[in-house]
Amino acid sequence: MICDINHLRRMLVMTIFTGAWGRARNGILIVCMVMLVTLLLSACGGDPQTQQQANKSKADLDNLISHAQSIGxxxxxxxPIIQQEDQLSNTNAPITVFSGQPATDYYSNLTxxxxxxxxxxxGLELQTTQQLDYQAFQDIQTLENALAERRAQNFIEAKIFANQLTQDQNQLTRAHYPKDYLQISYNAKRSTLALQLMGPAYNNLVSLQQDIKQLQASHLDTTALTQQYQEDLQLFRSANKPEDYSQLINQSTTQLQATSDFSTLAIPYVxxxxxxQFSADIVKLKQYGQNTTSFQQRLTADQTALAQAKSINDYVKVSSQIDHDxxxxxxxxxxxxxxxxxNQYNQEVANWGNTHQYHDPYDGGVYNLDYEYGVNGAGLDGGAALQYAQSTGAQSDYQAAIDIINNNxxxxxxxxxxxxxxxxYNQPHATDIxxxxxxxxxxxxxGPVLVVSFIEQSLRxxxxxxxxxxxxxVTGQYLRPSPPGFWSIILRQSPTKFTSSEPAGSAFWYPPTPIQYAMEYHSGGYFFHDAWWRANxxxxxxxxHADSGxxxxxxxxxxHGCINMNTNDIAWLYPQIAWGTPVITY
Structure with a gap:
């Protein structure tokens, strides 16, 4: 009985010990697994600071992209940059056991x-800004040229675009971002287009007026047409954007067609x-020294055909031939x-210059006082424009040459x-006014206007x-005259440095020269500027001449064509003169 009880005791102790050990072993296993998982997770994540730096670099990139988009x-x-960023964002860190270095390297590379x-x-921001800055400057130059052409043609309607030019030039000096330059280019291009459309719109008005005069000469009632013309003229004078001129061109074209249809009914008179008019123009052509034989023959044939016309179709055919002739x-x-x-211009330059000369006591030379208008100056421009018209054979180019010569x-x-x-010289002059x-x-x-007199060597x-x-x-010398004409200030610089475009050793080369005040009035490097090297x-x-200094x-x-000024004089003048200020040189 005792033996059985002892056996039972031993069995109970062993059972208790075995259960306790089992529970202990399970706890140790759980602790080991937790430690292993922690170790693995630590190895997979890499260095946390490196991961944070990658996240910060991405955020910085996103901010830069947003900024670039916001400035234009x-x-x-x-x-392409956004696509590359998206590709990087879709990648994941590598998973490795017992080492976080691959993940750390991944985040470093990502950064x-x-x-x-x-x-x-x-780089794109800088590149875009520079490109659009240059484009805006070019668009303003194009606008200035278009404006000068219309002013030379005496279009008073161009004044509103002169104000726009000044506004664009002022905005260019304050611009910083691509969107600023884009807006300037947009405005300048629209103004340029409007100035370009001004010509066709005006031509339509002239044609309509001529048609009305022809109908009036045929004793036809033109009351309605005259009213339409006056309304069109008012629209022309108030137009200030391309759409205005396009609308006027379309409207006046329709009116011209209607006038043509009306004229068909009055062809015998018209x-x-x-x-x-054909006969009067032939006389005028003869006065220009041109051969008129073929045109006289056409006139005779048209007169005969008109006299023999019997039906409307006959009159239409004759009228069409007369229009063609x-x-x-x-x-x-x-x-x-x-x-x-x-020829008239060249003769005037030669005749006046030969009788009005400067006898130079310094070198004994004799110089025509109107040399700025001769073969080294404005005369070359008129001749070149006519040669170009002859090469293209376009009537518009001949008209452009006429405008240049008339202006000169x-x-x-x-x-x-x-x-x-x-x-x-320091009083108002009648020619200035x-x-x-x-x-x-x-x-x-x-507003402000600068007027330069070549004869007086003065600026008012x-x-x-x-x-x-x-x-x-001091204006341009005999071989490098300052250009006469109507210009405007297109560039202001203070200070700057002038560098010669001529090779060293040539007659017109000069060393790099510091300039305190410079205002460009004509493309090609024609400036008002201080000439500190001159005393006179x-x-x-x-x-x-001999300079007293x-x-x-x-x-x-x-x-060399610039307007040289005393340093103190231009120091006073420079702050008064803005971009777009009109300049007259004569």
């Missing part, structure tokens, strides 16, 4: 890739009026007038008149039609 960088340019993309975004004559008339005008002739006549005007009125920059609201600064101050200057300014200094090859003659 095109989405198309940013798209570098994001930072590289960030550098690309900054035909006679057209033939009278008149159109052919108009081209010959325009080309003939251009040639005649150039206007300034030449003004210079001749100024020669006889003994008014002091005449030219300012011609270009519609004279009056109480005209007007504001709202009143003379503010006058200066003695005023009459005679555009010819070879010590004569050198750079101060003993006129400039």
């Amino acid at each position: 960088v095109a989405d198309a340019m940013l798209k 570098q890739r994001y930072q590289f993309l960030a550098v690309q975004v900054r 035909g006679a009026a057209k033939l009278q 008149i159109a052919s004559l108009q081209f010959a008339l325009t080309a003939g007038y251009a040639n005649s005008l150039l 002739l206007l300034h030449l006549k003004a210079m001749e008149a100024d020669y006889n005007d003994k008014t002091a 005449q030219l300012m009125k011609h270009y519609n920059v004279y009056g109480s609201n005209a 600064y007007y504001n709202n039609g009143k003379l503010v101050r006058a200066f003695n200057v 300014f005023g009459p005679g200094t555009n010819f070879p 010590g004569t050198t090859q750079f101060n003993g003659n006129g400039s």
Whole structure:
């Protein structure tokens, strides 16, 4: 019995011990598994700081992209970078056992890739800004040229675009971001397009007016047409954007067609009026020194055909032939007038220059006083324009040549008149006022205008039609004259450095020259600027002379086309003159 009890005790102890050990072993196993999992997770995640840096680099890149988009960088340019960022974002860190180094390397590489993309975004911002800055400058230059052309054609309606030009130029000086330059380009292009459409719109109005006059000459009622013309003219004068001119062109084209249809019913009368005009134009062409034989033969044939016409179809056919003959004559008339005008201009330059000369006491040379208008100056422009028209055979190019020659002739006549005007240089001159009125920059609201007299070697600064101050200057020398014409300030720099475009050793080379104040008034590098190397300014200094400060090859003659000023004078003038300020040189 005792033995059984002891056996039972041993069995109980063993059972208790075995259960306790089992529970202990299970606890140890759980602890080991937790430690193993923690170790594995630690190995998989890599260095937390490296992962945070990767996340920060991505956030920085996102901010840069958002900034680039907000300042106007095109989405198309940013798209490759955004795609690369998306590809990187869709990758995952590698999973490894017992080592976090691969994951750490992954996040380090990810950081570098994001930072590289960030550098690309900054580069795109800089590149886009520079490109659009240059494009905006070019678009403003194009607008300035279009505006100068319309002003030379005496379009008073161009004034509103002069204000837009000044506004664009001011915005360009304050622009910083691509979107700023895009807006400037957009505005400048729209103004340029409007100025370009101004020509066709005006031509339609002229054609409509001529049709009305022909109908009136045929004793037909033109009351309704005249009212339409007056309404169109009012629209033309109030137009200030491309859509206005496009609408007017479409409207006036429709009216011209209606007028043509109306004219068909009155062809017998209109035909006679057209033939009278045809005959008068032939006489004019003969005065230009052109051969008129073929046109005289056409006139005779048209007169006979009109007299023999019996039906409407006959009249329509005859009228069409007369229109064709008149159109052919108009081209010959325009080309003939251009040639005649150039001959007249060249003759005037030669005649006046040969009788008005500067006898230089310094080098003994004799110089025509109107050399700015001769073969080295404006005369070359007119001849080149006519040669170009002859090469293209386009009537519009002949008309452009006529406009250039007429404008040069206007300034030449003004210079001749100024020669006889003994008014002091620091007083208003009649020729200044005449030219300012011609270009519609004279009056109480005209703003600042710079007027340069080549004969006087002087510059007069007007504001709202009143003379503010006058200066003695030095203009371009005999072989490098300053260009006469109507211009505007297109660039302001203070300070800057001028570098010669001529090779070293040539007659017109000069070393790099620091300039304190520079205002470009004509493309090609024609500036108002300080000439600190000169002591003398005023009459005679555009010819070879001795400079009282010590004569050198750079101060003993006129400039290379720029308007040289005393440093103190231009230091005062520079702050008064904004971009777009009109400039008249004659």
